[in-house]
Amino acid sequence: MRINIRFEFHIHICKSNDDELKEKTCKELTGECFLKRAEQEVEAMKSIRSHSTIANYRCALNAFRRYLGQDLPTDKINSDTIRGFEQHLRMQKVSPNSSSCYMRSLRALIIRLKGESAKTLFHKVYTGKAKTDKRAVSESDIHKLKSLRLKRLSCLRLARDLFLFSYYALGMPFVDIAFLRKSQVKDGQITYLRQKTGQRITVHLEPCMEEIISRHSRSDSDYVFPIITAEDPDLAYKQYKSRLIYYNRMLKQLAEKAGISKNLTSYTPRHTWASVAYSSNVDLPVISKALGHTNTRTTLTYIKEINDDRLEKANRALVNRIL
Secondary structure, eight states: OOOOOOOOOOOOOOOOHHHHHHHHHHHTTTTTTTHHHHHHHHHHHTTTOHHHHHHHHHHHHHHHHHHHHHOOOOOOOOHHHHHHHHHHHHHTTHHHHHHHHHHHHHHHHHHHHOOGGGGGGGGTTSOOOOOOOOOOOHHHHEEEEEEEOOOOOOOHHHHHHHHHHHHHSSOOOHHHHOOOOOOGGGTTTTEEEEETTTOEEEEOOOOOHHHHHHHHHHHTSSSSSTOOOSSHHHHHHHHHHHHHHHHHHHHHHHHHHTTTTTTOTTTTHHHHHHHHHTTTTTTTTHHHHEEEEEHHHHHHHTTTOOOOHHHHHHHHHHHHHOO
């Protein structure tokens, strides 16, 4: 008698994309994937945080995602993970200040998910602000820029006028100029909330500022300047970022035309106003208030080094009091 034995193998192939597998792995371990939860938190904060803050959070998450390679359970993120991320950024030639910005954003998100105790994860990484070169120019450079003869409706003319307007308006940041609406200009004043900090700023409207506004104001827009056209917040912010890049490009051309050796950027009029005000003996707290800073330490990063002559005079005055 012959016995036939037959073996059958059944192979089932299931297709699943990588994201689903990674998410499943997270859920099996702890029930929570950090990157996914963090993205949800960022989305929920869009109505209560500035566009720049939301953009910083997203940039930090994107950089962290590239470092991790896949999502991780929130409970698996520890101080070694954070230090490894910092080392990764250093190897990628990311500047200390940019790396610090990523770390601060990541810290804020992790604290939202894990609580205040998560601060300890960042104790051994850099989250400060390194001292940078001052971006101010001299008053004579401002005069050179103002004296340039430019075509009335040219992009260079608009860029120069926006630069001067920023200087005239207590160093108003470009982002606040871009989003400035006509309803915020009334009764001889400009009143706005800083996009970055939410601080309320009031600027007296000088004739030179009114002249620039009237030159560029359009009747078909609620915005003061022709920088942003969109009403949708997300689209408006994208327009602002695009215009900022173009504005800085125009400022570089203006510096060359005016014979200014230093590089001009959107930050220059703000730093210059602070430096000129300080050298003109305006009190530091007054300058801080004008710039919308919450403390004078931030203001000092905007101001050129105090020259030796002023230090010498200040010391002589103190010494003479006791002689």
